[in-house]
Amino acid sequence: MFFYLNLNELVGYSFTYGEVCFIKREALKMKKVTVFIGSPRKQATYQAAQEFAANLKSYGEIDIEYVFLKDYHLEYCRGCKSCFVKGEEFCPLKDDRDILLEKMNNSDGIIFATPNYSFQVSALMKTFLDRLGFVLHRPRFFGKAFTAVGCCLTALEPMIPLEQKKISQEIKKASVRFYNELTRQTLPAPSFFRLMVFRMSRTSIRLMLDEKSRDYRHYKEKGWFESDYYYDASLGIIKKLTGHFFEFLGKRMATQR
Numbered sequence: 101m102f103f104y105l106n107l108n109e110l111v112g113y114s115f116t117y118g119e120v121c122f123i124k125r126e127a128l129k130m131k132k133v134t135v136f137i138g139s140p141r142k143q144a145t146y147q148a149a150q151e152f153a154a155n156l157k158s159y160g161e162i163d164i165e166y167v168f169l170k171d172y173h174l175e176y177c178r179g180c181k182s183c184f185v186k187g188e189e190f191c192p193l194k195d196d197r198d199i200l201l202e203k204m205n206n207s208d209g210i211i212f213a214t215p216n217y218s219f220q221v222s223a224l225m226k227t228f229l230d231r232l233g234f235v236l237h238r239p240r241f242f243g244k245a246f247t248a249v250g251c252c253l254t255a256l257e258p259m260i261p262l263e264q265k266k267i268s269q270e271i272k273k274a275s276v277r278f279y280n281e282l283t284r285q286t287l288p289a290p291s292f293f294r295l296m297v298f299r300m301s302r303t304s305i306r307l308m309l310d311e312k313s314r315d316y317r318h319y320k321e322k323g324w325f326e327s328d329y330y331y332d333a334s335l336g337i338i339k340k341l342t343g344h345f346f347e348f349l350g351k352r353m354a355t356q357r
């Protein structure tokens with residue numbers, strides 16, 4: 101069963117096997133969601149993405165764009181690391197990477213949909229993710245909702261109705277979570293894991309790199325060597341203390357090398 105109560109804000113909940121998923125916030129404006137499809141075919145992965153999108157559209161005003169990676173010219177990363185060291189504009193490959201990046205920049209929500217090929221994402225999706233490796237060095241996209249839709253849930257095809265029903269329930273739960281992220285009004289406080297990534301990365305960048313490195317200059321320009329996190333986030337006392345501990349660990353790791 102799935103229904104909404106329309107009070108001053110949109111409030112909805114769905115029941116799936118006794119689990120209640122709340123749709124918490126109202127979408128203030130039309131949200132743009134881009135689905136990057138890593139299958140060379142328009143079949144199970146696309147259908148799962150469409151089901152996900154139909155759920156989102158039933159919660160609020162959403163503009164969905166499907167981007168089939170197979171239709172774009174994307175070369176394999178050559179491993180030169182120019183994007184890490186000098187900047188992404190120095191990548192020697194001249195292909196459609198920046199068109200795809202622009203689509204991500206212009207989206208409020210991003211979905212990576214891929215089939216499972218040999219217990220991995222497809223080669224199309226992996227190539228795309230490799231070409232975005234510099235984003236892990238210089239994070240961006242704060243405030244955007246991300247999720248992955250994987251199409252692998254059974255190796256036996258065609259699926260029986262019970263399997264299909266279970267998948268639909270999982271898709272519904274994931275789409276509620278995604279919608280809540282999409283319509284979030286404020287940036288979230290970092291989890292301990294994310295705080296650790298930020299503090300340890302910035303400590304090693306500060307100690308091991310210098311002005312010659314794009315990462316170093318980026319952290320400096322953004323004020324990330326002094327800030328609590330990538331963006332203004334109120335950290336409680338426990339997270340503040342843990343943040344110092346992560347910096348201590350980062351320093352030990354950097355100086356022991």
Ligand SMILES: Cc1cc2nc3c(=O)[nH]c(=O)nc-3n(C[C@H](O)[C@H](O)[C@H](O)COP(=O)(O)O)c2cc1C
Nearest residue numbers: 139141143144145215216217218219251252254255
């Ligand atoms: C090369 C290849 C490898 C695959 N490996 C797996 C696998 O490891 N596990 C799995 O559950 N399904 C695997 N599959 C099945 C696909 O994940 C499944 O057919 C999926 O629905 C394909 O998505 P599509 O219909 O969007 O192309 C594989 C399929 C191919 C073609």
